[in-house]
Amino acid sequence: MVTGWFAGEGDDFRLLGTRCSACTSVFFPREDAFCRNPGCPGGELVEMPLSPRGRVWSYTDSRYRPPSPYVTDPELSWEPYTLIAVELESERIVVLGQAAPGITVADLTVGMEVVVVPGVLNEDTETTWTTWHWRPTGVAA
Template identity: 75%
Template structure:
């Protein structure tokens, strides 16, 4: 079985984590082998959809071309992107992700509410109709 990091579409799009049945710790990225809580008796792990919204904990812009295995054609110009660390209120955990297309650091403030939305990481160069998907964060109330 391939571990999924997210699922759903539109308002149903969610990041997927795991929750320990014994200590209730939540993990993202998901953990399928054992509970990472050192004080736990190693309870059974179950998939759980994480909160759709959270608050900006920190943010920055990426102005460098990341190294492999990130997919980036060195022949094309590099476009900076926004990285956003979001604290999910219910889970009390911070999840890092890129800002949705068009979201810049000028659009963000620490503490503002953001939501998770589907994103596109890239396309298969040998089959451009095949895309690799990911998640993005965007300010609540902003539409793509």
């Protein structure tokens, strides 16, 4: 798990971002040092849960084994996965992430509503690395 990027479980699962108190810009991944808005005089950065829903902005599939630092076992066969860029409902920022297992590009359309859900990036006998996935609304987990 990437500390500070998401929190909660089940229906309470949320990505965590930050909002600048001066210009109200929202950032994900979170920003803890300074406001990234070049026109902002600077303000306090406050952690905030992001919208759990958004609309598909774009999508594609990944058919190659990504390079390090992505965790992948070279002894196992490679499974392609779907990437989705989602415009969040309230914040109107675009966040990239993997689709939930079983969701392919054939299941998606631009503008489709999706929800963020917890996911597994990798696991071994000692550790499960968690992440987030996007799942179309109305599709069972």
